[in-house]
Amino acid sequence: MAAPDFSDISKPLDGRIGAPRIVAMPLPAYGDLSKAANDLINKDFYHTQAANLEVKLKAPNGANVTVKGKQAFDGATTASLEGKYTLKPQGMHFLQMSRLFFPLPVSARQSLYLMIVSVPVAQKTGTPDEPLALSPQHHVYLTYRYKPGITVTQGWTTAALLDTKVEFASLMSQPVKAEFQNLFNPNAPSKAAQKLNLTFKQPNLHARAFLDHSAAGNINALIDATVGHEGFVAGAEAGYDVSKAAITRYSAGLGYQAPTFTASLIAMQNLSVLAASYYQKVNSNVEAGAKATYDLQGGKSVGLEVASKYKLDPLSFAK
Structure with missing residues (x-):
């Protein structure tokens, strides 16, 4: 009996090749x-x-x-x-508060900014030669940018x-x-x-x-x-x-x-009517769906609706 080739031996799923992927x-x-x-x-x-x-x-x-x-x-x-x-x-990106003083929550860190402005202001000197002199005046603004x-x-x-x-x-x-x-x-x-x-x-x-x-x-x-x-x-x-x-x-x-189908059961109208629905995307061209409705108080027969859609080309379809 010939020894089996290594390619014939099944390999366990290691999470990288062939592992099932769950799409959220x-x-x-x-x-x-x-x-x-x-x-x-x-x-x-x-x-x-x-x-x-x-x-x-x-x-x-x-x-x-x-x-x-x-x-x-x-x-x-x-x-x-x-x-x-x-x-x-609108507005400017100023210095973020978290970089200067203390860390802030991410929500506030993205919108709170600190701006330091130095504005020259004319002030009286009391001398006849230079009655007015420009001196810097500092302002600190805390702004919120939406x-x-x-x-x-x-x-x-x-x-x-x-x-x-x-x-x-x-x-x-x-x-x-x-x-x-x-x-x-x-x-x-x-x-x-x-x-x-x-x-x-x-x-x-x-x-x-x-x-x-x-x-x-x-x-x-x-x-x-x-x-x-x-x-x-x-x-x-x-x-x-x-x-x-x-x-x-x-x-x-x-x-x-x-990713390819959805199902739901809903109790509507103050929990007096039940509606069950199912939808499936069979492939890229075919879709199918059904819906059943039952009135708990009326006691009538179950209403059933069925529909299907076929994509003829990128611009047209039939239902």
């Missing part, structure tokens, strides 16, 4: 637990949805211009014109509604994104409405808060959060009416996500 998926927001399946099932079927038109342009200065149009089945057409511009950080840019979006709709939105990529160099929106109608100034959205995102936590101040003066809040570990995701949301001091809605969900 970004943690989705609670509203996006079943986004992949919902987009595949609901989007691009124009016989069930209103016709939409969206044109995007980009100016030389970096401003983005978007024109949107929508025609409902009853014939009503709405449109909007939107301009979006990101303000770049490093991330600010995005400003201004929209105008056919309903004579001015939509102004200001986005902050982070607050105090923390992973907190803030977004303020003001809806103003020049024909009815007293009916203005405001919205404030806050987003906090970490590798294992994604939390959001939405505050809505309506034109009638009511304040509604919606808070949701998801936590994740090694692909498993759990989340919940709750709505609260500040004026009535009452919870208006709540739901919870579980999910699992991988």
Whole structure:
């Protein structure tokens, strides 16, 4: 019997060659637990949805211009014109506090700067030959420089509604994104409405808060959060009416996500409706998804939706 060749002997995985690689998926927001399946099932079927038109342009200065149009089945057409511009950080890089005195947290170290300025100031000398003399006067400034840019979006709709939105990529160099929106109608100034959205995102936590101040003066809040570990995701949301001091809605969900497929189970409408969805990217050209819905209180049959997408070429596809 011939001695086996060394190339025929299986080699253990040493972590460098042939070892399985785990790709960390970004943690989705609670509203996006079943986004992949919902987009595949609901989007691009124009016989069930209103016709939409969206044109995007980009100016030389970096401003983005978007024109949107929508025609409902009853014939009503709405449109909007939107301009979006990101303000770049301004100011100088001064001496960082951590280099001069004591170490600071990374969040403060990136934005706090110390500046020492010497300014010549005219002072009286008391002599007739030189009544005034220039002497240096020192000033020390502690400044805060907001490093991330600010995005400003201004929209105008056919309903004579001015939509102004200001986005902050982070607050105090923390992973907190803030977004303020003001809806103003020049024909009815007293009916203005405001919205404030806050987003906090970490590798294992994604939390959001939405505050809505309506034109009638009511304040509604919606808070949701998801936590994740090694692909498993759990989340919940709750709505609260500040004026009535009452919870208006709540739901919870579980999910699992991988690079090629996602699955989720969500209890919606105050935990009265169950929705299970599954999405899989079969290959670079084929996608498949399904969604089942069951009303726990109604006792009706299970609703099932199935969709598939095939990419014909880089510019076209069939669903």
